[in-house]
Amino acid sequence: MEVMKYNDIVDGTVVETCTGYIIVFDDTEKARKAREQHPSLFTCRDGEWIGIFNAGNSVGTVVFMGKQLTVRCKSKLTESEFDCMVTDIVEKMALLPFDFNTNSVVTVESTDIQSSEILYHAFLVVRYWLKQPELRLMGAIEAIKRDPLRKESLAVRTQDVWQLSKVSTTILTSLITNIGTAVRLPEYHKLQQTGLGRHLLDAKNDMMFPVKVQDTVILRTLDTTENRFVRYVLEMCQEVLYRFIKALNSKGNVLNKQQLIGEANEMIQQLEQQLHSEFIQEIGVMSALPFQSIALQRRSGYKEVLDLYRALIGAFYQPLDNRSLHQAIEQKDIAKLYEVWTYFKTLQAIEDEFALKPKQAWVTQTDPFRHTLGNGISTVYELDGKPLIVAYNRSFSGNKQIQSYSLPYRPDIVIEFCGDLYVFDAKFKLRFLSSVMEDAEQYEIEDLGVKDAFTFKKEDIHKMHAYKDGIQSVRLACILYPGTNSDELCFYEQGDARTGVGAIPLRPNSSLVDFKDFLRRILRIKS
Structure with a gap:
């Protein structure tokens, strides 16, 4: 069994999986702190300044007493292969036809995300959609921004008469009924010679002319139910990450806590940029899911966001082995x-x-x-x-x-x-x-x-x-x-x-x- 002095360990020191190392500290107090802070990595007896370090089946970077060690799985599986397995699991899970993976989805309350078992699976889903090389979620949002769904509606708007380019029935009705917006034309004013001016006389035979009229216009807005759904999914991903960080901070025995928190914060920043974009700011809060929206199921960008939502719903049903999932994420337990x-x-x-x-x-x-x-x-x-x-x-x-x-x-x-x-x-x-x-x-x-x-x-x-x-x-x-x-x-x-x-x-x-x-x-x- 290899002997290592703690003072000789530096960032990047390589250790093997499932291999014991004798760590020698300067005093018993440091050894005691190492045992208390990293019980899954280090064991020693009370009053001794040496103990056994063993990373078990973990791979990648682990933090031990403030120093980052690289855990290598010699001739077996690497950290990149670990990430590959996570990707394969999450991607396939989202495609399985569970009951929750239908179009008749339901809303998820924030209280549903509080369970740590749900959080671990939901974190993997969000990580998969945000950390993939092709940036699946961000790519979907960009596709939506290039060709967003818009809602059109008719509205009556008051505008200056000289801004009119055509005459509609609404304008004619406004000319007749909204006398209060008309002004008296001075004698010999050029507008008196217009056809409209000659016909607009008041009881005193003074010529009146309308300054403002009402017209019907078409309003186009991004505030559609589909776009509200996109905002809702982004916010749900953000809440998953916030709660995941909170859950990690409440635990002491997490092998790669800082790495996980760093990843989560990086993803939160990505989501924040989208939620504060001009596109999202124009969109309101979702009140009901658009169950039967054809665009949500088929339109580029929107259908990918719907797939992410279904995967998250699947995470809330937690079909995987909870304890195995905890070990795989917290301890990077590759086995x-x-x-x-x-x-x-x-x-x-x-x-x-x-x-x-x-x-x-x-x-x-x-x-x-x-x-x-x-x-x-x-x-x-x-x-x-x-x-x-x-x-x-x-x-x-x-x-x-x-x-x-x-x-x-x-x-x-x-x-x-x-x-x-x-x-x-x-x-x-x-x-x-x-x-x-x-x-x-x-x-x-x-x-x-x-x-x-x-x-x-x-x-x-x-x-x-x-x-x-x-x-x-x-x-x-x-x-x-x-x-x-x-x-x-x-x-x-x-x-x-x-x-x-x-x-x-x-x-x-x-x-x-x-x-x-x-x-x-x-x-x-x-x-």
Whole structure:
């Protein structure tokens, strides 16, 4: 275990994930403060000036006692791949046909955003729409500004008679009825010789001439229900960020608090610029959502803002595992995020390979045996006229009637098709190959044919056997792991190519070709 003096640590010092470091302080007081301020990073005993630092599965920049350390995940996943997984999750979540993802949306009160569980998912949604390279929200607002919806209405306006360019029925009526705006013309005034002047005589036979008349004009304004909706969504995003910062400040054990707060403040400034723009200033406060607006659903810019709103509504229903989401954001726990990400990549692989779109999606309840886990998701497709269900965190209790004849199980991903189950479990913690070479015979390195610098653990394969043998109707069980160099999947057949256990490399920004081919083979769908 490497020993580091605290005074020698500088900004940018590189440490590895899941690696312990002995940190030596000058005195016991500093060590005590480090333990109290960073309990997830540093541990030490009372009265000692040394302790153990371990960033766990976190990646990227972490702040430790005022110094910024770079946590590197050697040969596994980088911080950019972490951001890629967040993007994939949020983007796919917004496209799933949950009940809230329809045109019949409802307003969201500010009290709905107070729950920290909702805040974490909503923060990811806002971050995705504001931090993407193509700046999706800002691009949508600019498209709206270039071609905004305007409302036209008729209004009666009083104006000077010499400003008239044409005569309307409203003007003629005004000339007859609004005598009070007429002035007496002096004798021999040129206006007396006009046709209008000769006909406008009062009781004393004095010639009167109208100075002002009333006319009907068309008023054009940006204050439409659709534009009010745009303002409402911008304000809702801003409130999410303000409440997220407040929630972070109330917590002490947040690994990358300053980085998150900095990102949130940067996004708030972007929103402030739009909310104070001349375009938004002309728009009033929304009183009702424009449910049936065709423009909101189809017009460039407006439809993107509607998509963002739907994604935020989805965040308020919080379909993801709350605890995993907290860990992924607060601690940048890449292992937790990888577990959720593999589910959405499985959906993508199915949709791409079989040219499908989800028919329905719903949130399942927590496992009664493990209440600390959050909700799961089930997505339904139709393949060859039959339902294909992909479930995340599906529970199988120790009851024969609920498909497990022994212990309760909760695999990460379960595909159900034609009465058969196909189980996949995400495994981020890998074993370095050199550490198992002395155990090669037991580990069956040659049989696996693994070319990666990292490979999965034999215990993971053992667990796949437990899933396959313990849950009824399971044909195969495979782990999904972030292999670095290998494009080959490993599968142990049990009689045929659709039955057995194995391991499949799945990594952000990598090809899904092998995974899609595997899914087609096990589901017996011909090309």
